[in-house]
Amino acid sequence: MYELKWLYELIIILYCLSIIGYFIDFIQSNRKANRIAFWLLSMVWGLQTLFLLIQMLGNSEFPISTIYDGLYFYAWILITFSLVINRLFRIDFFIFFTNVLAFFLMVLHIFTRASANATEQSLRLVSELLVTHITLAIVSYGFFTFSAIFSLMYLLQYRLLKQKKWNKWLLRLGDLGQLDSFSYIAVVLGTPLLLIANILGVIWGYTSSDEFYIFDSKTIGSFSVLIIYLVYLGLRVVRGYQGRAMSWYNTGAFLFLLVNFFLFGTLSNFHF
Known part of the structure; x- marks a missing residue:
C-alpha cells in the first residue's frame, strides 16, 4: 500500500486539475479547458487501471473484498463511464458532477483504507x-x-x-x-x-x-x-x-x- 503512495498522489493531482478544467468549461463553455480536462481524466483512468492490475497480480484476486476497495472500484467505474459518455455525447453538466462524486469516492478510499489496520501508516495518510x-x-x-x-x-x-x-x-x-x-x-x-x-x-x-x-x-x-x-x-x-x-x-x-x-x-x- 505504502509503496504505491506516489501513484495515489499523482492520481489526486491529475484528478484535481481535471475537475478544475471541467469546472471552467462548466462555467464558461470553454472547449479548450474541456479537452485538457478530458485528457487529464484519461490519464487518471490509466493510472487507476494500472493500480487495479497491480493489486490483482499482487494479491491474485480482484481488489474489491473490503468496503475501501469497493469505493476505489466504484470511482473507477464512474470515471470509465464519464470518459465514454464524454466521447459519444456532449453532456457537460453530467460529466462535471459525476467526476466531483468520483473524486470524493477516490479521496475517501485513498485516505481511509489504511485506517482499517490501525497502523502508523494510516496516521501518516490522515x-x-x-x-x-x-x-x-x-x-x-x-x-x-x-x-x-x-x-x-x-x-x-x-x-x-x-x-x-x-x-x-x-x-x-x-x-x-x-x-x-x-x-x-x-x-x-x-x-x-x-x-x-x-x-x-x-x-x-x-x-x-x-x-x-x-x-x-x-x-x-x-x-x-x-x-x-x-x-x-x-x-x-x-x-x-x-x-x-x-x-x-x-x-x-x-x-x-x-x-x-x-x-x-x-x-x-x-x-x-
Whole structure:
C-alpha cells in the first residue's frame, strides 16, 4: 500500500486539475479547458487501471473484498463511464458532477483504507490529508483575495469615471471590463479548490482520531463561504449580472471570508 503512495498522489493531482478544467468549461463553455480536462481524466483512468492490475497480480484476486476497495472500484467505474459518455455525447453538466462524486469516492478510499489496520501508516495518510485540505483552502483564499482586489479596483475606477476625474490614476487602474473579467476568473479558479478542500476536511474529520463536529463554527463558516461564491457564480452565469453590482457582492463575500478565517477559527473546537 505504502509503496504505491506516489501513484495515489499523482492520481489526486491529475484528478484535481481535471475537475478544475471541467469546472471552467462548466462555467464558461470553454472547449479548450474541456479537452485538457478530458485528457487529464484519461490519464487518471490509466493510472487507476494500472493500480487495479497491480493489486490483482499482487494479491491474485480482484481488489474489491473490503468496503475501501469497493469505493476505489466504484470511482473507477464512474470515471470509465464519464470518459465514454464524454466521447459519444456532449453532456457537460453530467460529466462535471459525476467526476466531483468520483473524486470524493477516490479521496475517501485513498485516505481511509489504511485506517482499517490501525497502523502508523494510516496516521501518516490522515496527516497528509489534513495538509492537503489546509493547502487547497489557503490557495483558494488566495484566489478570492485577488478577486476582491480586482473588484475594489473596479469600484474605484467606476467612481473616478463617474466623477469625470481624468488623471493618471484612471489609466493605472485599468479597463473596467478587464477588471471585472479578472475578478470573475479568480472566483472561477478559487471555487473548485475550496470545494475540494471542504470535502477533504470532512473526510479528515471523520477518519482522524481527533474529535470532530460537523456543526463546528469553522466547518459551517467554510461551507457558507463556498455557498456565497457559488451564488456569485450563479448570478454571473445564470442571471447575467456583472459590473458594479457584482463587485459590491464580491467585496462583501471577501469580508465574510475574513470573518470565517479569523473569528470562526478562534471559536472552533478543533481548527487553528
